[in-house]
Amino acid sequence: MSDKSETVKGEDRYKAGVMSYKKMGYWEPDYQPKETDLIALFRVTPQDGVDPIEASAAVAGESSTATWTVVWTDRLTASEKYRAKCYRVDPVPNAPGSYFAYIAYDLDLFEGGSISNLTASIIGNVFGFKPLKALRLEDMRLPVAYVKTFDGPPAGIIVERERLDKFGRPLLGATVKPKLGLSGRNYGRVVYEALKGGLDFTKDDENINSQPFMHWRERFLYCMEAVNKAQAETGEIKGSYLNITAGTMEEMYKRAEYAKELGSCIVMIDLVIGYVAIQSISKWARDNNMLLHLHRAGHSTYTRQKSHGVSFRVISKWMRLAGVDHIHAGTVVGKLEGDPLTTAGYYDILREDFVPQNLEHGVFFDQPWASLGKVMPVASGGIHAGQMHQLIHYLGEDVVLQFGGGTIGHPYGIQAGATANRVALEAMIFARNEGRDYLAEGPQILKDAAKTCTPLRQALDTWGEVTFDYTSTDTPDFVPTPTAS
Ligand SMILES: O=C(COP(=O)(O)O)[C@H](O)[C@H](O)COP(=O)(O)O
Numbered sequence: 087m088s089d090k091s092e093t094v095k096g097e098d099r100y101k102a103g104v105m106s107y108k109k110m111g112y113w114e115p116d117y118q119p120k121e122t123d124l125i126a127l128f129r130v131t132p133q134d135g136v137d138p139i140e141a142s143a144a145v146a147g148e149s150s151t152a153t154w155t156v157v158w159t160d161r162l163t164a165s166e167k168y169r170a171k172c173y174r175v176d177p178v179p180n181a182p183g184s185y186f187a188y189i190a191y192d193l194d195l196f197e198g199g200s201i202s203n204l205t206a207s208i209i210g211n212v213f214g215f216k217p218l219k220a221l222r223l224e225d226m227r228l229p230v231a232y233v234k235t236f237d238g239p240p241a242g243i244i245v246e247r248e249r250l251d252k253f254g255r256p257l258l259g260a261t262v263k264p265k266l267g268l269s270g271r272n273y274g275r276v277v278y279e280a281l282k283g284g285l286d287f288t289k290d291d292e293n294i295n296s297q298p299f300m301h302w303r304e305r306f307l308y309c310m311e312a313v314n315k316a317q318a319e320t321g322e323i324k325g326s327y328l329n330i331t332a333g334t335m336e337e338m339y340k341r342a343e344y345a346k347e348l349g350s351c352i353v354m355i356d357l358v359i360g361y362v363a364i365q366s367i368s369k370w371a372r373d374n375n376m377l378l379h380l381h382r383a384g385h386s387t388y389t390r391q392k393s394h395g396v397s398f399r400v401i402s403k404w405m406r407l408a409g410v411d412h413i414h415a416g417t418v419v420g421k422l423e424g425d426p427l428t429t430a431g432y433y434d435i436l437r438e439d440f441v442p443q444n445l446e447h448g449v450f451f452d453q454p455w456a457s458l459g460k461v462m463p464v465a466s467g468g469i470h471a472g473q474m475h476q477l478i479h480y481l482g483e484d485v486v487l488q489f490g491g492g493t494i495g496h497p498y499g500i501q502a503g504a505t506a507n508r509v510a511l512e513a514m515i516f517a518r519n520e521g522r523d524y525l526a527e528g529p530q531i532l533k534d535a536a537k538t539c540t541p542l543r544q545a546l547d548t549w550g551e552v553t554f555d556y557t558s559t560d561t562p563d564f565v566p567t568p569t570a571s
């Protein structure tokens with residue numbers, strides 16, 4: 087696309103009145119981003135007739151220093167430095183009318199250690215801008231200097247495994263069902279059965295907080311009784327993510343303190359509590375040696391559609407900075423959105439120390455994490471034991487596999503459901519470690535294991551054929567080029 091700067095220089099730049107964003111200096115095709123710059127990649131869909139470069143320059147302008155008209159007060163600042171610079175605009179493959187705009191921001195535009203400050207600029211106003219039909223934040227390159235202003239996960243994958251004393255296999259969890267309505271005592275029974283049967287964790291659902299049928303203290307007490315009993319009986323460390331999401335920070339701290347007092351190793355929050363609350367609780371978790379689980383409740387309202395919103399790969403980066411130990415990141419095979427390649431990109435962002443550019447996974451930039459802790463992705467939503475080979479193939483080893491319905495809906499009870507999942511997992515890891523092609527042989531490996539494990543046979547009989555085969559919405563734009571035969 088056009089590669090000429092149109093920036094007006096000298097006195098004319100500051101004449102009062104409206105001037106295009108390009109002319110104001112927000113389009114600088116010769117600009118070489120500095121190592122310390124933050125780079126955002128937007129998918130820009132301009133209104134019909136709007137020049138894509140002007141639209142992209144407008145995004146750069148309105149997400150940094152500009153307003154709709156020239157203001158003379160720019161001259162009181164180092165405005166050339168503070169202006170974000172759009173330096174590249176490419177048409178999106180196979181999407182006429184949409185463009186990838188690369189925008190560089192100087193590090194000084196952002197307060198260290200604050201996702202709120204970052205997002206107030208980058209996604210503050212621009213998504214409602216009239217000349218655009220739609221806008222999506224696809225990816226972001228965070229400079230090391232910026233990454234170093236955050237503490238990251240309170241524990242991280244390595245420390246979590248050490249605390250739990252569990253290595254060499256994915257962790258197993260279950261979301262208690264039904265989501266709403268159980269009394270504290272019945273809730274505790276579900277937790278006990280699931281942990282005793284072989285799971286490592288149970289989990290409060292996103293919408294379970296403190297309702298008339300079960301106040302939070304009741305839930306915490308019965309859950310911890312169940313955790314302690316299951317630990318004593320199995321000799322393993324167990325946990326139950328106690329959801330401390332509440333109406334105010336004060337109340338969340340109160341619930342977190344009580345979880346700690348009862349000896350819980352983990353607490354949980356929902357993404358909908360907001361960035362400030364997440365960062366505050368992360369700090370509390372770090373100070374109190376508590377693991378922090380994040381349910382991404384609400385994210386699909388803005389992450390799923392390709393034309394508008396914020397990609398979950400960006401949310402993953404923000405949450406690694408903000409500091410959570412677990413984050414829901416998709417299952418590929420389950421009931422909720424999760425393209426295999428796109429999901430692989432999220433998992434890399436959460437788990438690797440250096441994430442190279444990988445367009446086929448939707449990852450646009452190299453991202454060094456400078457030894458920031460790693461976040462354990464959580465695969466949850468419509469998964470069952472019959473998919474174990476696929477889950478390990480797509481998601482790897484550092485992941486929590488969470489079967490809610492796929493534990494609690496077992497025809498012979500919750501403990502049987504948990505045992506089926508644990509045996510399926512161990513059989514598959516054993517096959518993998520023996521060097522077998524466990525993806526191809528997966529169904530047979532499960533059938534063989536089921537010969538000596540009735541709960542697994544019952545699980546496979548019940549759900550073995552259940553699949554969720556739908557077209558993905560959020561897919562990468564760059565598909566692998568077929569190799570010539
Ligand atoms: O309750 C569940 C899953 O229950 P079940 O295991 O019974 O389907 C979780 O809220 C979803 O997994 C969230 O989705 P995501 O993990 O994609 O954010």
Ligand SMILES: [Mg+2]
Nearest residue numbers: 261265291292
């Ligand atoms: Mg749920």
